Amino acid sequence: MSRRALSWIDAGIILATAAVTGALYVSYARPGTPTLVVWSCGGNYHSLDAFSRRFERAHDCRVRYTAAPVQYLLEEVAFGGGKPDVLVGRAGPGWQALRKLGKLAEGPDFFAADPYVIITPAGNPAGITGLRDLGEPGVRVAFSPRAMRPKGKCPAHLMAMVASRFFPGLDERWENNAVVADDCGRGLPSAIMRGEADAAIVARSMLAYPGLDPDALEVVPIAVEHLDAMKVCRATIGQCVGVLSGAAQPELARRYRAEMLGEPGREVFEQFGYIHISSPEVHLYDAFLQVFTPTRSPPWQVHLADRLAEEGLVREAVRRYLKVIHTFGPNEFEALCRYRAGELLAAQGRPAAAAQQWRRLIRDYPRRGPNEWGSPVFALLSTGPDLDLQPDEEYVRLARQALRRLPPADRRRRGAAEEPVIAATRISAPRVIDGDPPKNGTRELALAEDLFSVGEYDYATRDYLKVLHLCYPSRHRPEASLRLGACAHLRGRPDLARRQWEWTVEQFPGTDAARRAAAALKLLGADEPRRAETRCPVAMPPWTPAYDTWAERGMSYGMALYEHDLPLFAFKEMMKLLHGVYRRHRFGPQARYRAGIAAWEAGHPGAGVLQWRICAHRHAESPWGERSRRAIEAVMRSPDLTEAQRAQVEAAAAGPLPAIPARDSPGCWQRCSLAQEFLIAGILDEGQAAMEFLKALTVTRASGGKYDDSVVPVAEEGLRRAL
Amino acid sequence: MTVKRITIYRRLSQAAFFGVTAAWLTIGSLRCPFGVPFVSCQSCPSTDCPGRSLQLPFIGLAALSGALFGRAFCGWACPVGFIMDVAGKLPKLRATISARFTAIDRWLKPLKWPALAAAIYLVFALNFTEARAFPYVVRTSSAFNIGAVRLAQALGDPAQTVRLGVVIGALAAGLIVSRAWCRYLCPLGAVLGLLNKCSLFAIRRDREDLPRCETLPRDCIMHTRPGTTDCVMCGECVEGCPRGILRLRARYAADPPTDDGNEAPRAARRGAS
Numbered sequence: 001m002s003r004r005a006l007s008w009i010d011a012g013i014i015l016a017t018a019a020v021t022g023a024l025y026v027s028y029a030r031p032g033t034p035t036l037v038v039w040s041c042g043g044n045y046h047s048l049d050a051f052s053r054r055f056e057r058a059h060d061c062r063v064r065y066t067a068a069p070v071q072y073l074l075e076e077v078a079f080g081g082g083k084p085d086v087l088v089g090r091a092g093p094g095w096q097a098l099r100k101l102g103k104l105a106e107g108p109d110f111f112a113a114d115p116y117v118i119i120t121p122a123g124n125p126a127g128i129t130g131l132r133d134l135g136e137p138g139v140r141v142a143f144s145p146r147a148m149r150p151k152g153k154c155p156a157h158l159m160a161m162v163a164s165r166f167f168p169g170l171d172e173r174w175e176n177n178a179v180v181a182d183d184c185g186r187g188l189p190s191a192i193m194r195g196e197a198d199a200a201i202v203a204r205s206m207l208a209y210p211g212l213d214p215d216a217l218e219v220v221p222i223a224v225e226h227l228d229a230m231k232v233c234r235a236t237i238g239q240c241v242g243v244l245s246g247a248a249q250p251e252l253a254r255r256y257r258a259e260m261l262g263e264p265g266r267e268v269f270e271q272f273g274y275i276h277i278s279s280p281e282v283h284l285y286d287a288f289l290q291v292f293t294p295t296r297s298p299p300w301q302v303h304l305a306d307r308l309a310e311e312g313l314v315r316e317a318v319r320r321y322l323k324v325i326h327t328f329g330p331n332e333f334e335a336l337c338r339y340r341a342g343e344l345l346a347a348q349g350r351p352a353a354a355a356q357q358w359r360r361l362i363r364d365y366p367r368r369g370p371n372e373w374g375s376p377v378f379a380l381l382s383t384g385p386d387l388d389l390q391p392d393e394e395y396v397r398l399a400r401q402a403l404r405r406l407p408p409a410d411r412r413r414r415g416a417a418e419e420p421v422i423a424a425t426r427i428s429a430p431r432v433i434d435g436d437p438p439k440n441g442t443r444e445l446a447l448a449e450d451l452f453s454v455g456e457y458d459y460a461t462r463d464y465l466k467v468l469h470l471c472y473p474s475r476h477r478p479e480a481s482l483r484l485g486a487c488a489h490l491r492g493r494p495d496l497a498r499r500q501w502e503w504t505v506e507q508f509p510g511t512d513a514a515r516r517a518a519a520a521l522k523l524l525g526a527d528e529p530r531r532a533e534t535r536c537p538v539a540m541p542p543w544t545p546a547y548d549t550w551a552e553r554g555m556s557y558g559m560a561l562y563e564h565d566l567p568l569f570a571f572k573e574m575m576k577l578l579h580g581v582y583r584r585h586r587f588g589p590q591a592r593y594r595a596g597i598a599a600w601e602a603g604h605p606g607a608g609v610l611q612w613r614i615c616a617h618r619h620a621e622s623p624w625g626e627r628s629r630r631a632i633e634a635v636m637r638s639p640d641l642t643e644a645q646r647a648q649v650e651a652a653a654a655g656p657l658p659a660i661p662a663r664d665s666p667g668c669w670q671r672c673s674l675a676q677e678f679l680i681a682g683i684l685d686e687g688q689a690a691m692e693f694l695k696a697l698t699v700t701r702a703s704g705g706k707y708d709d710s711v712v713p714v715a716e717e718g719l720r721r722a723l
Numbered sequence: 724m725t726v727k728r729i730t731i732y733r734r735l736s737q738a739a740f741f742g743v744t745a746a747w748l749t750i751g752s753l754r755c756p757f758g759v760p761f762v763s764c765q766s767c768p769s770t771d772c773p774g775r776s777l778q779l780p781f782i783g784l785a786a787l788s789g790a791l792f793g794r795a796f797c798g799w800a801c802p803v804g805f806i807m808d809v810a811g812k813l814p815k816l817r818a819t820i821s822a823r824f825t826a827i828d829r830w831l832k833p834l835k836w837p838a839l840a841a842a843i844y845l846v847f848a849l850n851f852t853e854a855r856a857f858p859y860v861v862r863t864s865s866a867f868n869i870g871a872v873r874l875a876q877a878l879g880d881p882a883q884t885v886r887l888g889v890v891i892g893a894l895a896a897g898l899i900v901s902r903a904w905c906r907y908l909c910p911l912g913a914v915l916g917l918l919n920k921c922s923l924f925a926i927r928r929d930r931e932d933l934p935r936c937e938t939l940p941r942d943c944i945m946h947t948r949p950g951t952t953d954c955v956m957c958g959e960c961v962e963g964c965p966r967g968i969l970r971l972r973a974r975y976a977a978d979p980p981t982d983d984g985n986e987a988p989r990a991a992r993r994g995a996s
Contacts, residue, residue, distance in 0.1 A: 013734045014809050017741060028867040037870065045770060045862045052864075066871045067862040072878045080877060148768075183766030368880065 034061045036252045039082070041070035041089030043114070043150070043203065044239065046210065047272035048088060054268060055259065061252055069149065070094065071375065077103060077244065079376050085247035086256050090150075091238040093293040097377040098242065105250065107242030111260045112274035113285040114205045115227060115237050116158060118220040119192050126198035128220050131162050134199055135173030142197035143178050144185035146435030151185025153435035154233035155201035158222075160437030161229035168550050171440050172474045193217055203236070208273035224284055237288035239274065297702040298324055298331040298373075299384030304698040305337065306387075311694075311723055313687035314344050319451060319459050326447040329432050331373045333387070335365040335395035342402065345454060351410035353454040358399035366392030371434070384702070421523040424516055425486040427479045441467040441474025448483065457487045461564050469557035472547040478504065478513030485520060488564065496564060498524055536600040536608065537638040538631040541593075551577060551585030558594070567601035568685050574598060575677045580664040589615055589624035596631065599681055606648035607681035609635060610658075617657055668700035668711040675718055684722055693719040727962040733798065737805035744781070744802045746866040747774045752890045754875030756860040758849025758882040759842060771862045785915065792971075793919035797905055797912050798955035803893075807904055808944065810897035828946055832906055832953060835913040842910035849882055901944050906953065916952030925950060925974045926961060936964035 036055075040048045045067040052063035066084075074094025076082035078101055087098075088111075095108045120128050126139050134141055144152035156171070163170035180197045182188050188200040189207060193216045207217060227237065241260050243253045259265055266276040275282045282289070305320035321337035321344075342357035418426075429449035430442045448463035464487065467480035474480075481504040488496035501524070504517035543559040546552040558573030574595035577587055592615040600608030612628035619625040635641070635649055658680045661673035675692030678684065696715040701707045741748075750772040751760035757767065764774035788796045797804050861878065863871040876884055889908075896903035905912050919925070926949035928935070940946045942963055947953035949960060949969060961969045 009731050010734055011812075013731070013738050014812065017738045020742070021745065025867050028865045039874075042768070042860055042862055049864050064868060064870055065864055066868060066874055068860065068874060068878060073874075076874070076877055082874070082877070184768040186768055186770070 030062050036063045036249045037084040038065045038086045039073045039084040040067045042067045051268045085253040088241045090236045091291045092235045094377050095291045097380045105243045105245040108240035110240045110289040112239045112269050114203050120199050120218045124218045128199045135170045140179040140197045141177040142180035142191045142200040144182050148185045150236045156437045157233045162226050165229045205273040235292040295702045298328045300699045300702045302333045303385040322450045327443050335392040339395040358403050361399040424520045441471035441476040445476045457490045461487045465560045478508035478511045482513040540597045550582040554582035567598040571598040579674045589619035589622040593624045605645045606652035609652035666706040668696045671696040672715045689722040729958045736799045740800040741802040741805045748802050749866040753872045759846045763850045789915050789918040793922035794915040795956035798957035807897045807902040811901040834907045838908045839910040839913040
């Protein structure tokens with residue numbers, strides 16, 4: 001073979017490769033054929049791809065089909081340059097935006113439902129019958145990280161909501177049972193098929209993914225009432241289709257939509273696991289077949305924080321700004337909140353804490369990449385308060401300026417002066433990510449760490465205790481318990497610190513937290529002052545922590561606050577129990593009695609006696625009523641009272657009983673009644689009464705249309721008195 | 724134009740691997756949802772991309788070929804290498820490798836080490852973050868769907884646009900400098916290049932007493948000599964250099980006897996050309 005021939009062969013190979021590539025492109029592009037552009041939600045990919053091929057064959061056209069997360073597609077159509085002919089996807093708020101902007105020619109029409117189900121290996125070896133079983137000891141659960149939307153986020157949200165409404169602690173137990181974490185979520189059915197886990201929550205359509213053996217899986221339906229507990233993720237169940245106005249192929253687009261809703265659609269979508277709109281079974285899910293626009297809480301929370309700051313309730317305002325970041329994050333207000341928290345701390349004369357907030361702002365913002373919360377769709381549909389929100393970059397710029405104004409000593413990073421005993425308990429704060437459900441301890445721990453870092457040890461104690469009690473059995477409990485000891489130490493209560501660390505060592509053996517607690521105990525030394533004897537002549541009855549119901553959790557949390565020498569907040573928890581925040585329960589008389597002791601300990605003996613009087617009057621037949629009567633007698637006889645205490649006690653024991661607010665529903669009235677209890681008791685410390693009235697006026701508006709405007713004059717009057 | 728027999732075999736191999744990986748390469752370069760493509764395929768939800776099924780075999784192939792033949796993967800299988808070779812075939816745009824360019828080339832080649840360090844950093848910063856939220860996975864039934872690329876760019880992280888810029892830049896550079904990407908920036912090439920120093924087989928002078936090949940590095944596509952970390956083991960120098968000077972040989976095999984029947988000097992066994 002000559003060298004010249006070889007060179008032609010070389011060129012030939014390259015040209016042949018190019019020719020094959022070009023031919024493939026031409027066969028894809030089919031020049032001259034009418035082209036319908038279809039965009040859909042990523043989850044519909046397999047079914048829509050099959051449907052589109054069938055449509056191409058039936059109508060001699062080409063469907064250029066692309067799938068991506070539908071919220072971004074909707075945003076691209078509404079505000080970007082996207083011009084598809086047909087849009088398909090779950091029933092999120094973007095559809096509402098398209099309708100409002102007049103960009104929909106037809107639809108959105110629901111063509112199917114895709115509810116979540118539990119899948120188990122064939123034969124259901126773990127005997128799973130419903131969501132509750134996923135939290136049972138020994139059940140092996142497969143799940144996907146929450147950052148994965150919707151396959152990770154929505155099951156976590158579902159479990160959190162079901163835990164909140166039906167089975168307290170279920171989401172934490174489910175999380176603790178996880179043995180398989182599939183990064184993408186698509187691998188969950190395969191993991192179950194292989195027997196690596198006993199159960200997983202997946203969308204019904206995932207069972208039709210290629211490569212799965214339907215006989216190797218068993219499906220356990222999820223009760224509709226459990227699905228109905230979902231808020232943000234309920235939009236993933238209803239699947240809809242819309243034809244865009246200005247479609248390049250309007251006739252084809254209309255036919256595409258009509259066939260999706262008709263028999264051809266039924267044949268394809270049922271094959272891919274959906275419940276088609278023409279199926280009688282779909283009516284089970286009627287509540288989900290509507291475009292869903294969630295009411296967003298973060299703007300109202302920022303508004304509340306602003307109001308708290310305006311009214312001079314600085315500590316609560318700082319906590320609220322940090323709550324916006326951790327409890328309600330991630331969201332578009334984080335940089336604003338971080339900046340304003342810093343401003344408040346600086347105005348309070350705490351420049352080092354302010355600098356710490358501003359440094360974090362400069363370090364963490366602006367956030368990278370696209371996000372759901374920053375969508376202009378929400379801005380278009382917003383019904384929240386008017387907030388002067390600037391881009392993150394602006395707050396970063398302001399934070400830099402503010403830092404430059406601080407004295408150099410305060411501007412610098414802190415940490416070198418930390419006591420060894422505190423350094424021994426340092427943990428890395430969890431970072432809240434999109435999809436973290438409420439109340440699984442992650443958000444609470446992150447908030448507590450932030451409060452700790454700005455020196456708000458009382459408030460940090462509250463949130464660490466939430467991890468331990470309200471979020472039981474959160475995987476963050478050991479760290480929270482460890483840090484509680486640190487808080488107690490810094491609050492000047494080394495006796496509480498010792499007790500907490502000893503408890504940590506005992507309860508969480510083998511954990512890093514237990515090792516650190518043991519190290520902290522060694523550093524603490526032996527001679528520590530003990531807690532002063534209780535000032536109330538009546539001892540607080542013991543309470544054994546219990547977590548089966550929300551009321552038990554609330555009581556456990558309240559009593560833990562009391563034990564950590566935060567009686568004001570213990571009183572507040574008792575009031576929450578009395579006004580239905582922890583749902584229905586049988587602890588009413590007991591909560592009232594304990595509230596009396598907490599009120600006394602908080603420095604309001606008269607309020608204590610008033611609580612016992614109310615208890616004795618309203619629950620005369622209850623043992624707690626009898627205890628209350630005896631408590632009043634005991635304090636009246638007590639020789640240890642100061643003159644001021646005696647005067648308060650006698651005044652409270654003599655007057656007429658006040659009317660107790662009875663209206664506990666909806667949420668705005670619940671908060672208003674709670675605040676009125678503070679007013680009745682005359683407890684205005686820490687602005688707790690004012691804050692609850694402000695909640696009745698602000699954040700409870702984000703309750704999805706359940707707000708009662710008649711609360712406004714009552715709450716405003718209460719707020720005026722509380723301030 | 725002088726084209727050698729081994730070029731034909733190599734080109735056939737490259738074309739075959741290109742055919743197998745073209746969709747993966749296209750999707751990875753243009754709309755991979757991860758910041759650094761071709762790394763996180765096993766956890767990627769893009770079902771239309773063949774990366775999930777191709778990645779592990781390709782890692783295995785690169786590792787095996789690396790252990791046996793050093794950086795031969797780059798010369799014989801890598802589809803980017805194929806594109807770079809084809810781009811380098813457009814003679815009007817290709818710069819003459821002048822003496823001056825040789826000096827610049829020598830300075831630019833170590834860039835692959837910072838590029839490797841940057842790639843490792845970016846993998847951790849962009850691909851492995853817990854907060855990464857897969858928002859911009861775009862699926863389509865064909866790698867040819869240009870609309871999907873536009874959508875991925877519109878929805879995606881700015882890193883995607885930077886990546887697209889790097890892809891276009893590398894192609895443009897490949898038109899001017901033969902295998903520009905492979906020479907200066909390829910992180911995989913940098914790793915495999917290290918194996919050139921210890922692979923089981925190496926291109927070596929047949930015997931230490933033979934003269935060095937005079938056509939090298941001028942005629943080499945990587946402008947280098949066998950045994951260096953830049954050599955892609957294409958083998959063209961074996962055929963291109965005067966017969967018998969260079970051969971593919973087991974690195975640790977004893978040298979054949981010299982013409983006078985004596986054992987070759989010890990230094991020859993180290994594989995230098």
